[in-house]
Amino acid sequence: MFLGVDGGGTKTAFCLIDDDGAIVASARTASIYYLMSGIDIVEPVLARGVAEVCASARIEPADITYSFFGIPCYGEVLADVPKLDALPQAVLGTDRYRCGNDMICGWAGSLGAADGINVVAGTGSIAYGENGDRKSRAGGWGEIFGDEGSAHWVAIRGLNAFSKMGDGRLPRGPLADVLRARLDLTDDLEIVDVVLNRWQGDRAKIAALSTAVSEAADAGDTASADILREAGRELAAMVHAEARVLGFDSPPPIPVSWSGGMFTSPLLLDSFRQSLDGRYDLREPLFPPDHGAALYAARLANGPRP
Numbered sequence: 001m002f003l004g005v006d007g008g009g010t011k012t013a014f015c016l017i018d019d020d021g022a023i024v025a026s027a028r029t030a031s032i033y034y035l036m037s038g039i040d041i042v043e044p045v046l047a048r049g050v051a052e053v054c055a056s057a058r059i060e061p062a063d064i065t066y067s068f069f070g071i072p073c074y075g076e077v078l079a080d081v082p083k084l085d086a087l088p089q090a091v092l093g094t095d096r097y098r099c100g101n102d103m104i105c106g107w108a109g110s111l112g113a114a115d116g117i118n119v120v121a122g123t124g125s126i127a128y129g130e131n132g133d134r135k136s137r138a139g140g141w142g143e144i145f146g147d148e149g150s151a152h153w154v155a156i157r158g159l160n161a162f163s164k165m166g167d168g169r170l171p172r173g174p175l176a177d178v179l180r181a182r183l184d185l186t187d188d189l190e191i192v193d194v195v196l197n198r199w200q201g202d203r204a205k206i207a208a209l210s211t212a213v214s215e216a217a218d219a220g221d222t223a224s225a226d227i228l229r230e231a232g233r234e235l236a237a238m239v240h241a242e243a244r245v246l247g248f249d250s251p252p253p254i255p256v257s258w259s260g261g262m263f264t265s266p267l268l269l270d271s272f273r274q275s276l277d278g279r280y281d282l283r284e285p286l287f288p289p290d291h292g293a294a295l296y297a298a299r300l301a302n303g304p305r306p
């Protein structure tokens with residue numbers, strides 16, 4: 001059996017597949033996005049998920065042929081890489097595994113680990129592509145000055161529009177009522193207390209407000225609809241950049257796919273599709289990222305090591 005682990009900004013998903021690629025067991029635990037919370041949070045979360053998925057498949061961790069651990073931010077803080085690489089050994093009791101960035105899970109799932117480009121837009125956002133031996137990423141520079149088109153990016157823009165509606169710089173639209181109801185506010189300005197004081201700018205809690213932006217857009221809020229359309233354009237810009245870097249500029253059309261919760265917004269997905277200008281072979285995602293991680297583990301075990 002092969003284990004795939006997809007670490008996201010809101011959760012970590014575990015997927016165990018058999019030799020035929022069929023799912024045998026899956027599990028979900030808390031996020032291992034460790035940049036703010038510290039690397040010590042990672043091992044217990046992985047241990048819980050591996051124990052759960054193995055219990056449900058009635059196997060021991062050491063029975064797993066090969067595993068892939070997709071970890072958010074992997075490779076971005078170079079000093080952490082050896083520490084992260086060592087963690088699964090204690091959890092699995094074997095060295096038959098590989099760690100990498102979680103962007104690989106989305107790519108491997110959406111495109112079946114075949115050449116092409118995948119864009120992830122969940123809590124954060126990033127594009128990853130492979131063309132033969134070439135590998136490249138675009139976006140994914142973090143929520144403070146990057147992660148365009150992600151839930152966090154959309155939520156921050158929604159909060160900004162709310163502030164402008166609050167003091168009259170934007171006409172008051174449905175977003176104001178949606179956010180007031182969601183956060184149980186008695187006064188617009190109380191949102192500062194919630195986001196900055198009570199939440200302390202928590203990344204996942206802020207990102208969750210992207211669904212309020214979608215809800216407001218569905219209710220006719222033009223500012224919210226504009227934010228979601230702009231998100232789609234930003235994500236398409238990552239694809240154009242990847243295509244150039246990967247040297248994919250001649251026919252046949254480059255396979256492109258997507259993964260992550262933000263693509264469940266039809267406004268965002270339509271804008272993404274339109275901004276790709278019909279220049280790519282746009283493919284519906286084949287499998288979710290955790291299943292992709294398990295397929296990648298099988299590929300690492302059987303095929304050439306990337």
Ligand SMILES: Nc1ncnc2c1ncn2[C@@H]1O[C@H](COP(=O)(O)OP(=O)(O)OP(=O)(O)O)[C@@H](O)[C@H]1O
Nearest residue numbers: 008009010011122123124151207208210214260261
């Ligand atoms: N229809 C929607 N409209 C707006 N936002 C949405 C919608 N559906 C999901 N989201 C947002 O998507 C995010 C969750 O997506 P996903 O499960 O892909 O994230 P993740 O895997 O935890 O994060 P990441 O892969 O970026 O580390 C949440 O922040 C949620 O608010």
